[in-house]
Amino acid sequence: MNKYFLIVFAFTFSSIYSQSALEIIKITDSRLRGDSSYAEMTITIVRPKWEKKMALKSWSKGTDYSVSLVTSPAKEKGSVFLKRKKEAWNYLPTIERTIKLPPSMMTQNWMGTDFTNDDLIKQSSMVVDYTHKIVGTEIIENLNCWKLELIPTENASVVWGKLNVWIDKKDYMQLKIEFYDEDLEIVNRMVGSKINEYNGKKLPSRLEYYPLDDEGNKTVIEYKVWNFDVSIPENYFSTQYVSRLK
């Protein structure tokens, strides 16, 4: 009888635990995305010998639609990156052409950063595509965080073999993510810092993305403006409008 009770207890306990892991992910995901968002940011590409800064404006709607406009440096001003579901286009003002990214370019860097085009287009949903498990608690940036382990579900088209996500217990901010490949070797690390308040939401304003294969390389994203649930005209996400974005 005693033994039986223990098994039942263990079962309920673990199911509560996993339930709450999914809950955590759901909350953090909805906080980060909102229905739609508008952001102004600077991206700094850091290489061992040089670095490059660029400024972007970016609009997004759900996970399916997003468009980014480069506002500096002058030579690249007006370049647009448009994502519609699983397809992406690049508008280049110098040649006044919109180019649909071919599959062969998916593994190439997005605008020279450490992200690949694939990373942006095949953005998987942390909620749907993974199974979640809390594996511990840690302190990051003086904040008490859950450490979650996310394993992709079998039929999810996800490039990663595993994710480790650190989420703070109070504001559900993703403060650190580690990306593992299929062989469960760590390949990338993303670190959030400088917490700021945007539309009443607390979020890290600075994200540093490290590709761990290339030492000395990183990409830093700093959000200057970040508004959520703004109304964005539908045509912002069309290939016809890219040359007129401002």
Place this chain on the structure above:
Amino acid sequence: MLIKIAWRNVWRNKRRSFITIAAIFIAVFLAILMRSLQLGMYENMIKNVVGSFSGYVQIHSKGYWEDKNINNSFEVSESVLNSINKIEGVSNIIKRVQTGVLSSNNKLSKFLYVTGIEQEAEEKLTDWNKRLIDGTLLDDNGQSIIVAKGVAKYYDAKVGDSLIFIGQGYHGMQAVGIYPIQGVIDMKNPNLNNMSVFMSLKSAQDFVSAKNRITNLVIDKEQYFNEVKIAEKVKSKIDIQSRDVMTWKEMTPQLDQLIEADNAGGILIIIILYMIVGFGIFGTVLMMTQERLYEFGVLISIGMKKSKLMIILIYETIFLTFVGVLVGFVISWPIVNYFHYNPLKLFGAAADQLESAGFEPIIPFMNTYDIPLVHGFIIILISLITCIYPIIIISKLKPIKAMNR
């Protein structure tokens, strides 16, 4: 005294001397022609591939050769250029920016190498006017491009059409542009023909956002100067911590290996030729010695020292070979020179094969002085070695036996 006797001996029996001279002459003549032809062919191959485009020596930023990336470009100062120009044997210095791009036109796209060039300087390396098939050459401030003929064929593009380039600029900048075609050029090399696009240095630097920077500094040499020595001298003029100096052998080892392999075969044939000739000379010497045994016997029995007789024989051999070698020089030289300036033209399958490998199907002879000198010297050496035989005969000679016929 001995020299005089030897000289007279040579002319005493004209026919005998003539046979020896002829044997030596043929050896020298064939050796010179063969080597001139073979070395001339290699020189032409090198000139086609190296001399016309990559240059004999190049300077790159360290790491560029392994990772041909615009971020591995460098700036070169006027003072460095001047000091390189002063090196003996350097005929030209050419600045280039090279970068790989994705090109497209209508529905087609293709990977290409865009090279920014200074038209005037390039023309000292190759005759661009001769190679231009259509359109005009670049000028320094133009925004147009010249495409190689393979590229033009791929896009079915003519002068006036445009190509779009998308590539990676310096320090992560975008490199994007649309460029009208102003000319089509034949690079005389299938690889280059399928991959090359040229624009002015300035517009290429603009394209990749790398003002004043270059990726390759091409150093051309004057004919018959050694590129390895020039490279050594260049190394002393620049900061080798941050720059690489490479000769064409390091840049295109395949060509060097091809030539080395072919050359080994050539040397083998020369060795066989020398063996045949060596035995030919030995044959005449043997015959001559046997013929003159009686004479030697008489000389020794009337008191001639054996050593003096040997010296006379050596002198005779030297006279004969010198005459043979000289005649060989005199007769082969005009022929070599004629074919140097009017190269042999190949035709048919051989020509096609050479052309598809990127070489002009002609064989100009090489007219340097070292070929006749080296081979003349080898022949003289061979004749001196054959001299050993009569010397041994004389040293063992018993006058009575020799005179007893």
